[in-house]
Each structure stands twice: as C-alpha cells, then as structure tokens.
Amino acid sequence: MSTTPALLKPDDRADVIPEPRVHARGGWTRVRHVALPFGSLLLFLALWHLLAASGTWSETLVPPPAKVWDAFIEVSGTHGGVRGYNGTTLVEHLGISLRRIALGAGVGITAGVVFGLLMGTVGWLRSLFEPWITFLRTLPPLAYFSLLIIWLGINEEPKITLLAVAAFPPVAVSTTTAVAAVPKSLTEAARALGASRWDVVRDVVVPSALPETLTGIRLAVGVAYSSLVAAELVNGLPGIGGMVKDAANYNNTPVVLVGIIAIGVSGLIIDGLLLRLERTVVPWRGRA
Numbered sequence: 001m002s003t004t005p006a007l008l009k010p011d012d013r014a015d016v017i018p019e020p021r022v023h024a025r026g027g028w029t030r031v032r033h034v035a036l037p038f039g040s041l042l043l044f045l046a047l048w049h050l051l052a053a054s055g056t057w058s059e060t061l062v063p064p065p066a067k068v069w070d071a072f073i074e075v076s077g078t079h080g081g082v083r084g085y086n087g088t089t090l091v092e093h094l095g096i097s098l099r100r101i102a103l104g105a106g107v108g109i110t111a112g113v114v115f116g117l118l119m120g121t122v123g124w125l126r127s128l129f130e131p132w133i134t135f136l137r138t139l140p141p142l143a144y145f146s147l148l149i150i151w152l153g154i155n156e157e158p159k160i161t162l163l164a165v166a167a168f169p170p171v172a173v174s175t176t177t178a179v180a181a182v183p184k185s186l187t188e189a190a191r192a193l194g195a196s197r198w199d200v201v202r203d204v205v206v207p208s209a210l211p212e213t214l215t216g217i218r219l220a221v222g223v224a225y226s227s228l229v230a231a232e233l234v235n236g237l238p239g240i241g242g243m244v245k246d247a248a249n250y251n252n253t254p255v256v257l258v259g260i261i262a263i264g265v266s267g268l269i270i271d272g273l274l275l276r277l278e279r280t281v282v283p284w285r286g287r288a
Contacts, residue, residue: 104163116175
C-alpha cells in the first residue's frame with residue numbers, strides 16, 4: 001500500500017482558502033465605510049478654503065473655514081465678557097430646539113401611529129381621513145405658521161404645534177399602508193385560534209406593521225427637523241433656528257453656518273440613533 005500522503009482535492013482547497021479572504025474583505029468594507037466619508041469631508045473643506053481664498057466672493061458671503069471655526073468657539077462659551085450668542089451658548093440653543101422637536105414630533109408621531117392603526121383596520125375611517133392627511137402633507141410649514149401665530153400667539157405653542165403637524169402625516173401614511181398590507185392569512189389564522197380583535201391588532205398587526213412604522217418615524221423626525229428654522233422664525237431665541245435667523249439679519253454668515261452645521265450634525269446623530277433602534281427592534285428586516 002502506498003504511503004504517499006493524500007493530496008487535497010481542488011474542491012477541498014476551495015473550501016479552506018476563502019475564509020481569510022472573507023475576513024479581509026469585511027475589514028476593508030469597514031475601513032472604507034469610515035474612510036470615504038472622512039475623505040469627502042476633507043475634500044469639501046479644501047474646496048471651501050480654496051473658494052474663499054480665491055476672492056471671487058467677499059468673506060461676508062463665503063467666509064473661510066477658519067473664520068467659521070472662530071465663530072463656533074465664540075458662540076460655544078464666554079469670550080470678552082460676551083456669553084455665546086445673545087447670552088446663550090450654542091449647546092443651550094441646540095438643547096432648547098431639541099426639546100421643542102421632542103415635544104412637537106412626539107405628539108405628531110403618537111397621533112400618526114394611532115390614526116394609522118385606526119385607518120388601516122377600519123376602512124371607512126381611512127376613506128374619511130386620508131384625503132385630509134394628504135392635503136396636510138402637501139402644505140409647506142410656512143403656509144400655516146402665520147395662522148398658528150394668529151391662533152396661538154408667539155410663545156412656545158405655535159412652534160410645538162407646527163412641529164407636531166409636520167411630523168404627523170409621514171407616520172400616519174406609513175402606518176396605514178403597513179397595517180393595510182398585513183397578510184389576511186395571518187389575521188384569519190389568529191382569529192381561528194380564538195384571538196379577539198384587540199389580540200389580532202396587538203399580536204399580529206402591530207408587529208407586522210412595525211418596520212414600516214419605524215421608517216415613517218424616521219421620516220417624521222427628519223421633516224420636523226427641516227421645519228425647525230420655520231418654527232423659530234418668530235420669537236425663536238433662544239433656539240438654534242432663531243440664532244440662524246437672527247445672525248442672517250445682521251449678515252453674520254459665520255454664525256449662520258455654525259447653526260446650519262449644528263442642525264445637520266445633530267440631525268445625523270438622531271437619525272443614526274433611530275436607525276440603530278430600528279435594527280434592534282426589528283432585526284429581521286431586510287433579511288430573507
């Protein structure tokens with residue numbers, strides 16, 4: 001009998017080799033996921049600096065990044081006896097605006113989920129309310145903000161109401177669509193097992209509609225955030241949107257850009273947290 005060691009078959013070698021390649025490919029994907037956004041940021045800053053240094057526009061219109069950074073430092077603390085912007089630091093401005101968004105979007109999202117469940121399960125309610133929700137969804141916030149000021153004054157009430165009205169339609173529409181799309185076989189099977197109407201809604205309809213509802217919540221928070229400056233047009237100080245508007249009145253472009261960047265970065269963070277929540281609550285989404 002031959003003592004020559006058995007050679008690996010081509011198929012066997014194919015089974016052994018790919019594993020490190022998969023790990024290497026996964027590592028490169030993670031590096032690329034971080035490097036590409038960071039590289040694009042550096043490229044954007046370089047182009048911004050070159051554009052400002054070219055002198056095509058005055059610094060009032062296009063301030064260099066260094067000047068915007070100085071404005072960020074100034075509005076973030078106390079310098080020369082002046083505290084932040086209009087006596088309030090950047091973090092405080094942002095915190096007040098986030099509180100308004102939490103209240104307004106919270107009310108709008110809650111109402112949207114409730115209306116979505118009702119319209120998705122009761123046909124005549126959907127026929128009754130869906131045209132009105134569509135009408136509301138097509139209106140820009142500024143179209144009814146002046147009316148809210150007439151009705152509610154210039155304090156917090158019109159701001160919170162505006163954000164609630166802006167956040168309501170995306171959640172209501174997505175929840176209604178998701179509830180209506182729940183397979184009939186699931187609800188009929190639950191009823192055949194003796195489940196009541198409430199049991200079917202709680203144990204079948206809500207879990208099935210949850211992924212689309214969470215997507216609607218993400219959209220609603222984004223819409224509310226985009227309406228923030230409009231909500232703080234009147235008596236918006238303190239508040240990040242009010243700070244942007246007030247600085248724009250005095251052509252203080254660096255502070256305007258600081259406010260815009262603060263809104264954008266905080267919006268990215270909030271959306272990332274909501275996306276992580278979505279992946280935690282509905283981990284099966286997107287998996288076959």
